[in-house]
Amino acid sequence: MHGKQIWRLIPFLEAPGNVQMAIDRWLLEQHLSGQHPPSVRFYTWSPPAISLGYHQYKYPEYWQDLVWQGQKLDLVRRPTGGRAVLHQGDLTYAVVISGLSGNRTQAYQKICEFLIQGWRQLGVDLHYGSAGRGYIHNPNCFGTATSADLVTADGGKLIGSAQLRRGGAILQHGSIRLQPDASLFAEVFGTETFTCVQISQNLSVEKIIAALIAAVSNCFGIDLAVQPLSQREWEAILVQPRWDVGS
16 A cells, blocks of 8 residues: 655745845755656745746836835746746745646646645635737736636636746746735836735634645645755755845
């Protein structure tokens, strides 16, 4: 009788966006080289940041000078594709996995299953968005909802995800909008409609993460081993190229 596969759960981390992106990329490379099990983690961006998709080179110049509550917003490039995401009042998840069969959409849906299940446990029903290719002209990831995104029954987009494939390994990470500031959102993306999902005040970040961690174990049929990044791992992560954009 085989035991369950064990994934690594890296504890919640609050850090600058360039550090978070370096960790995600490093986890993918380590897993691809066979030196690291599949892994999952949850994190936030401090200071708040705008992340650009790997191939997104057009963005307003003023994004480099935005300030919110006395803090300058970071501008960071993701290793994944997609469009700009504002990371303020959100929670980000990252999953590194291999061995998924099927095309990109099927891989998204296999990974997103834990998000749907976890939020269902929290009383929020999510389904996939339905935007077609027209979204490509919208610089804002949360302006439209594609089949890789999860929306609520009233159409509010709660989670936007992006993926990077290397060989048979996949990094998928995504932003879960919990308490975004509507005025900052308007300052970054202009006057477009801001459909904010109303999250119950009783749902702390800790409670949300706990539900999502339980759903990961259940959906993938695995056990999770909590293991913080070691000093040696931190050193390897921080010598990588930086993910800052601009100056």
